[in-house]
Amino acid sequence: xxxxxxxxxxxxxxxxxSMPLLIPSAVVAEVINPSLVTPVPFGxxxxxxxxxxxxLVVPVVSFETLIGADAPEHGTASKIVIFYPMGGRRDWxxxxxxxxxxxRPQILDGSQPAAGQAELPDSPYIAAGIKLGDKVFAxxxxxxxxxxxxxx
Amino acid sequence: MADLNQYLRLRLGEAIYLLPSTTxxxxxxxxxxxxxxxxxxxxxxxxxxxxxxxxxxxxxxxLKPVRRQNWQRAVFLDAKPQxxxxxxxxVELLPRTETQVVPFVPLxxxxxxxxxxxxxxxxxxxxxxxxLDPKVLITYLQSLGV
Numbered sequence: 001x002x003x004x005x006x007x008x009x010x011x012x013x014x015x016x017x018s019m020p021l022l023i024p025s026a027v028v029a030e031v032i033n034p035s036l037v038t039p040v041p042f043g044x045x046x047x048x049x050x051x052x053x054x055x056l057v058v059p060v061v062s063f064e065t066l067i068g069a070d071a072p073e074h075g076t077a078s079k080i081v082i083f084y085p086m087g088g089r090r091d092w093x094x095x096x097x098x099x100x101x102x103x104r105p106q107i108l109d110g111s112q113p114a115a116g117q118a119e120l121p122d123s124p125y126i127a128a129g130i131k132l133g134d135k136v137f138a139x140x141x142x143x144x145x146x147x148x149x150x151x152x
Numbered sequence: 153m154a155d156l157n158q159y160l161r162l163r164l165g166e167a168i169y170l171l172p173s174t175t176x177x178x179x180x181x182x183x184x185x186x187x188x189x190x191x192x193x194x195x196x197x198x199x200x201x202x203x204x205x206x207x208x209x210x211x212x213x214x215l216k217p218v219r220r221q222n223w224q225r226a227v228f229l230d231a232k233p234q235x236x237x238x239x240x241x242x243v244e245l246l247p248r249t250e251t252q253v254v255p256f257v258p259l260x261x262x263x264x265x266x267x268x269x270x271x272x273x274x275x276x277x278x279x280x281x282x283x284l285d286p287k288v289l290i291t292y293l294q295s296l297g298v
Contacts, residue, residue, distance in 0.1 A: 043259075
């Protein structure tokens with residue numbers, strides 16, 4: 001009998017100015033350089049603006065602002081991570097997250113310890129945390145984000 | 153009067169917005185309007201009618217009311233109980249065949265109970281112009297008072 005292999009999860013580390021996020025690679029459509037960002041009047045504070053991507057117009061979100069942290073300053077290394085539409089949403093509803101620099105791949109094998117609550121920002125948009133080496137990563141709660149993004 | 157296959161391209165400061173021609177509108181030159189000389193208030197000018205005067209508002213690129221003098225024309229949107237005007241730096245009719253509007257809905261709660269202020273977007277190269285929802289725009293303008 002073959003030994004059971006532990007599941008390996010391909011993830012992406014999204015560097016933010018505060019704590020990095022860890023997300024499944026499969027939810028990401030593309031990582032792009034920030035292009036011309038158009039502000040959305042009367043948009044939520046966390047809605048950074050919209051960009052043209054492929055043939056679509058994609059809203060770009062600041063996760064830091066969403067969780068109530070200071071609005072980040074974005075430099076030349078900043079990227080926009082384009083996410084596939086959330087479950088149940090229409091096929092054109094891609095959205096972007098502004099990150100501080102190029103995302104890095106990380107592979108989880110189940111051996112990484114969970115981060116304690118005290119090590120994570122207190123926010124409904126953070127589902128859990130995980131430790132990789134001496135770094136703590138926050139795992140965003142995509143369901144909570146979905147409820148906020150699409151309240152109706 | 154525009155036909156139904158057109159968008160009105162409005163430049164407000166540095167921003168471009170589109171307005172579908174599904175709403176009835178009239179473009180008036182400044183010379184035909186009565187400017188508000190009082191420094192206070194949101195109304196920039198009025199269009200004098202026989203029995204009423206219709207306010208026109210000057211908005212900045214983020215659609216906040218501003219008072220400034222260097223404008224030339226206003227677009228008046230037909231509405232109940234009263235029409236309302238929006239001052240624009242440039243106004244141009246675009247044929248829909250030249251204007252590929254894609255679906256777009258802002259994330260988060262809408263501005264008004266009538267919904268979001270934007271109902272689509274026009275992607276021209278890398279430039280995005282948001283498409284105003286006429287009903288919500290009218291509600292917003294009518295809320296600006298005097």
